[in-house]
Amino acid sequence: xxxxxxxxxxxxxxxxxxxxxxxxxxxTANKKKFDIIVVxxxxxxxxxxxxxxxxxxxxxxxxxxxxxxxxxxxxAQGGINAAKNYQHDGDSVWRMFYDTLKGGDFRSREANVYRxxxxxxxxxxxxxxQGVPFAREYGGVLSNRSFGGVQVQRTFYARGQTGQQLxxxxxxxxxxxxxxxxxxxxxxxxxxxxxxxDGKARGIVTRDLETGEIKKHSAHAVVLATGGxxxxxxxxxxxxxxxxxxxxxxxxxxxxxxxxxFTQIHPTALPQTSESQSKLTxxxxxxRNDGRIWVPLKAxxxxxxxxxxxxxRDYYLERRYPSFGNLCPRDIASRAAKERIxxxxxxxxxxxxxxxxxxxxxxxxxxxxVKDRYGNLFNMYEKITGINAYKEPMLISPAAHFSMGGLWxxxxxxxxxxxxxxxxxxxxxxxxxxRLGANSLLQASIDGYFILPNTINNYLSTExxxxxxGVDHSEFSKSEKLVKExxxxxxxxxxxxxxxxxxxxxxxxxxxxxxxxxxxxGLENAIEKIKEIKSSFWNxxxxxxxxxxxxxxxxxxxxxxxxxxxxELMCLDALERDESCGAHFREEFQTKEGEALRDDExxxxxxxxxxxxxxxxxxxxxxxxxYIKPTVRSYK
Amino acid sequence: xxxxxxxxxxxxxxxxxxxxxxxxxxISSEMSFLEALDTLNESLVKKGESVIAFDHDCxxxxxxxxxxxxxxxxxxxxxxxxxxxxxxRSFSQGDTIVVEPWRAKAFRVVKDLxxxxxxxxxxxxxxxxxxxxxxxxxxxxxxxxxxxxADYSMDAxxxxxxxxxxxxxxxxxxxxxxxxxxTHLNSLPQGSPEQNARVLGMTNQMELEDFGHCSFTGACEIxxxxxxSISNIARMNHDLxxxxxxx
Ligand SMILES: Cc1cc2nc3c(=O)[nH]c(=O)nc-3n(C[C@H](O)[C@H](O)[C@H](O)COP(=O)(O)OP(=O)(O)OC[C@H]3O[C@@H](n4cnc5c(N)ncnc54)[C@H](O)[C@@H]3O)c2cc1C
Ligand code: FES
Numbered sequence: 001x002x003x004x005x006x007x008x009x010x011x012x013x014x015x016x017x018x019x020x021x022x023x024x025x026x027x028t029a030n031k032k033k034f035d036i037i038v039v040x041x042x043x044x045x046x047x048x049x050x051x052x053x054x055x056x057x058x059x060x061x062x063x064x065x066x067x068x069x070x071x072x073x074x075x076a077q078g079g080i081n082a083a084k085n086y087q088h089d090g091d092s093v094w095r096m097f098y099d100t101l102k103g104g105d106f107r108s109r110e111a112n113v114y115r116x117x118x119x120x121x122x123x124x125x126x127x128x129x130q131g132v133p134f135a136r137e138y139g140g141v142l143s144n145r146s147f148g149g150v151q152v153q154r155t156f157y158a159r160g161q162t163g164q165q166l167x168x169x170x171x172x173x174x175x176x177x178x179x180x181x182x183x184x185x186x187x188x189x190x191x192x193x194x195x196x197x198d199g200k201a202r203g204i205v206t207r208d209l210e211t212g213e214i215k216k217h218s219a220h221a222v223v224l225a226t227g228g229x230x231x232x233x234x235x236x237x238x239x240x241x242x243x244x245x246x247x248x249x250x251x252x253x254x255x256x257x258x259x260x261x262f263t264q265i266h267p268t269a270l271p272q273t274s275e276s277q278s279k280l281t282x283x284x285x286x287x288r289n290d291g292r293i294w295v296p297l298k299a300x301x302x303x304x305x306x307x308x309x310x311x312x313r314d315y316y317l318e319r320r321y322p323s324f325g326n327l328c329p330r331d332i333a334s335r336a337a338k339e340r341i342x343x344x345x346x347x348x349x350x351x352x353x354x355x356x357x358x359x360x361x362x363x364x365x366x367x368x369x370v371k372d373r374y375g376n377l378f379n380m381y382e383k384i385t386g387i388n389a390y391k392e393p394m395l396i397s398p399a400a401h402f403s404m405g406g407l408w409x410x411x412x413x414x415x416x417x418x419x420x421x422x423x424x425x426x427x428x429x430x431x432x433x434x435r436l437g438a439n440s441l442l443q444a445s446i447d448g449y450f451i452l453p454n455t456i457n458n459y460l461s462t463e464x465x466x467x468x469x470g471v472d473h474s475e476f477s478k479s480e481k482l483v484k485e486x487x488x489x490x491x492x493x494x495x496x497x498x499x500x501x502x503x504x505x506x507x508x509x510x511x512x513x514x515x516x517x518x519x520x521x522g523l524e525n526a527i528e529k530i531k532e533i534k535s536s537f538w539n540x541x542x543x544x545x546x547x548x549x550x551x552x553x554x555x556x557x558x559x560x561x562x563x564x565x566x567x568e569l570m571c572l573d574a575l576e577r578d579e580s581c582g583a584h585f586r587e588e589f590q591t592k593e594g595e596a597l598r599d600d601e602x603x604x605x606x607x608x609x610x611x612x613x614x615x616x617x618x619x620x621x622x623x624x625x626x627y628i629k630p631t632v633r634s635y636k
Numbered sequence: 637x638x639x640x641x642x643x644x645x646x647x648x649x650x651x652x653x654x655x656x657x658x659x660x661x662x663i664s665s666e667m668s669f670l671e672a673l674d675t676l677n678e679s680l681v682k683k684g685e686s687v688i689a690f691d692h693d694c695x696x697x698x699x700x701x702x703x704x705x706x707x708x709x710x711x712x713x714x715x716x717x718x719x720x721x722x723x724x725r726s727f728s729q730g731d732t733i734v735v736e737p738w739r740a741k742a743f744r745v746v747k748d749l750x751x752x753x754x755x756x757x758x759x760x761x762x763x764x765x766x767x768x769x770x771x772x773x774x775x776x777x778x779x780x781x782x783x784x785x786a787d788y789s790m791d792a793x794x795x796x797x798x799x800x801x802x803x804x805x806x807x808x809x810x811x812x813x814x815x816x817x818x819t820h821l822n823s824l825p826q827g828s829p830e831q832n833a834r835v836l837g838m839t840n841q842m843e844l845e846d847f848g849h850c851s852f853t854g855a856c857e858i859x860x861x862x863x864x865s866i867s868n869i870a871r872m873n874h875d876l877x878x879x880x881x882x883x
Binding site: 074126130386499 | 824
C-alpha cells in the first residue's frame, strides 16, 4: 500500500493557502444534501460539528457522556499555544514550527506542523470572540506563560481551567447549532463499529447506553474525534470513560494505525498511593514555571523535606539540563524522574515520587502571586492529598497521559478509508514521538474548526448527487449482527474475574514494558502475556446485569476487549522501532549519558499498521525534511 | 476500615426505587468516595449481582459529571467540592453513609444514582453562546478587557454544570447555573450585543424545564464546587429587568 500524505506543492509558508485555493468546494446550496457523522464532542468534535453545521451540512454528533460539555478536553489545565509574539521575546510561526518538530524528535511531517503553528494565532482570536475569559494583564491585553520544551512565553490560559473554558466555548457553539437544527446531538451513545461499503465510510453502529438499543446511522462521511487511548494503562491522567473502541473498529475496517506505541508519560501527576486507585490526577505542567523539582541527594534518605538542607538536595533537571532546567520537555523530565526514583532517591510513602517545591517561588514572588497563578491547583492538591503545598513541597510522579499515536491521516486529515476522517488526539498527526505542552488543545481545535471544514469539501464534492446506501444495506446488518454477537458473548461468559481485575493486569504489563522505557525482551514477553490476558478474558470474565439497560460493567468490558487488542499492537510497534526517539525509549539505544539515541538513517518514517486478523503489517511513510535538518535533540 | 452504605436503587424512570443496605470492608482512608463505590461494585459483580450505576468521568473535579447526595448533602460533607474529590478520610470506621441521586423534577432518574441533566443543555441552547462564526474574528488584543472584568467573567465561567445547586435548593431552582452563564457572557464586551436576548431566552427556558424559583436561601453557593457566587443571580435579575423594559 502506498501512503500518500497529499502534501500540497509550493513553499512551506504557502502550502495551506495553496491547498485552500486549489481544493474542490461544495456549493452552499448543495451542502444541505450531505449528512456527516461526527463521533466525539470534545474540542475537536464540537468544533467540527458546529462549524460544519454553520456551513450548512446536516450533522449528527455523538458522545458517551450525558452532555457534550463533559468531554475529556475539559480536564486540560495548563494552556494553549499560539505564535502571537505578544511578549516580543523572539517568537514566530517559524520558531513554533521548529520547537514542535524538534520536540517531537523529528518524527512528524513538516507541512502539518507548519500549518499547526500558522493557524495558532487566528485560533486565539476565534476563541476570544467566543467569549473565552483568557487571563489578562491590568491594561486589558492577553497574558502569557511558558510551557515545557520552549524558551518563549507563548501559552495562553484561563486560570488553571483552560481546557474547560475552551471546551465550554466549543460546546456553546455546538449548542447554538443544535438549537438551530443544524446538529442533532446524541448523548450517552457509544460507537461500536464503523460501516464501510465499497471502500468508503458510510456510517456507524452505536449502543444507546441508557436503553442498550443497538442503532445504525448512515452518512456521506464519518469524522472520528474520540480522543486518546492511554486508559490502556488503566492508571492514567485520562477520564475513566476514555477509550480506543471507535478508532479500533475503524482500524479493523481498513484504517491504518500510526505510531501506536508513542505514549506521552507526563512528569507532573500525583503519585499512585494504592492498588484500588482508579486514575492518576494530573497537576498542570505550568507548575514547572515556578516550582523547582528535586530529590534528596542521598539515596534512601527518609528525612522530611524541610529537614533536608539546600546543599543536600539534588535539583536534577537544573543540573542535567542547565539551559531548559525545570522546563525541559515531558519525555526528558519523566525519564529523569524515573532514573532518580529507580536509583533509590524517590520520596513519599511508596518512594515513587519527587518533590515539586514552591518555597523559592513564594520567597521571590510572594504567596499572593503564586496563589493568583496556581491557586486552584494548590486547592485541588490539598483536596486529594490533604497537604498544603504552600507549606511543604508537592509530591509528583510520572503518569501515562497523551496518545501521540492514532489513526494515520493525510494532510486532509483523511484516514486510509475514503470518507473517514480522524481529528484531535485520536489521529496521528502533528506531535511526532513527543508532544510539547499546550499543543494538543491547539491541534484538537484547529483540526475541528479550521482544517476539516475545508478539507472535507474536497471529498464530498465528488459524492454530489450520488445515492448513498442507507441503514438497510447488508453491510449495516452485518455490522449490527457482529456487535450484538459480541455483547451476547460477553454477557454469557459468566466467569469469575471482574473486568477491573483484567484491566489492572493489562495495565501492569503495559506500564512495566511499554511505557517510559522499553527493551526487546520485555516487549516480547509483554506480547505473550497480553495474548494470555486476551484468551483468559474471553473465558473468565464476568459481566453482570443485562445488556438492555444502563450497564456500566458491560461498557467497561467492551472497551477493555478493544484495549487488549490495541495493547498488543502498541508492543509490536515499540518492538519494530530499533531506536530511541521522544517518548519511545528503547534501552538498547542510548548514549553514554543515558540520552535517547535516534537513528534517522533507518527510522525516519511513520510506522502505519494494517490490520489483518491479528497479523499486523507495517507500512512506512518516509518523512522528508526539506526545510529543517534533523539534529540531535539537546536541552542541555 | 469498614463502612455501611445505604444506597438508592432504581431500575429506571418508570419504576419505583428504594434504599438497599451494603457493608464494605477493605476501605482505606486514601480512597476517593467513588473508589469506595468501585470497591463495592466489584464485590457485587463477584456475587453475580448488577452494579450500582453512578455518573462520573474525569475524577478530577472538573467535568461535572459526578454528583450524588451523601448523608443529606450534595457532594457530601465538605463545602465546595465534587463527589470525586471527596475522600474516605472524611468518614470514620463503622459509619453508615446514605447515598441518593440528585432529586429535582427537572432531573429525571435514569437509573440508581444517575439522573438526566439534559435540561441544562437546553438552557444553554437558548442563548448561552456568542453568535460568532469561524473565520470572522478580529485580532484578540483589539478587544481590551481589564483584568478585573476578565476575572469577574472567569469566576462565573468556572461553573462545571454538575447540578448540585439545583439538587440542594429547596425549590429546585436552576438560577445559579443559568446566572453564572449569563454573567460569564454578558460581562464581556463580545457578549454585550446579545445580552437582552440571552437573558430572556435562558430564563424562559429555565421555566419551561420545570425548575423552581429562586428564593435566595443561599444553599447553592455553599454546595457549589466552584464557589459560584449568588450575586450572579442578582445580576441575572437585573439584566432580566432591563431586557424586559427594553423589549
Ligand atoms: C489531565 C489532562 C490535562 C491536559 N492538559 C493539557 C493542556 O494544558 N494543554 C493542552 O494543549 N493539552 C492538554 N491535555 C491534552 C488535551 O486535553 C487533549 O489531548 C485534547 O483535549 C483532546 O481533545 P479531543 O477533542 O481530541 O478528545 P476528547 O476531548 O477526549 O473528546 C473525545 C470525545 O469523544 C467521545 N467518544 C470517545 N469514544 C467514543 C465512542 N466510542 N463513541 C462515542 N463517543 C466517543 C467522548 O464522549 C468525547 O466527546 C491534557 C490532557 C489531560 C488528560
Ligand atoms: S468525575 Fe468529573 S467532576 Fe467528578
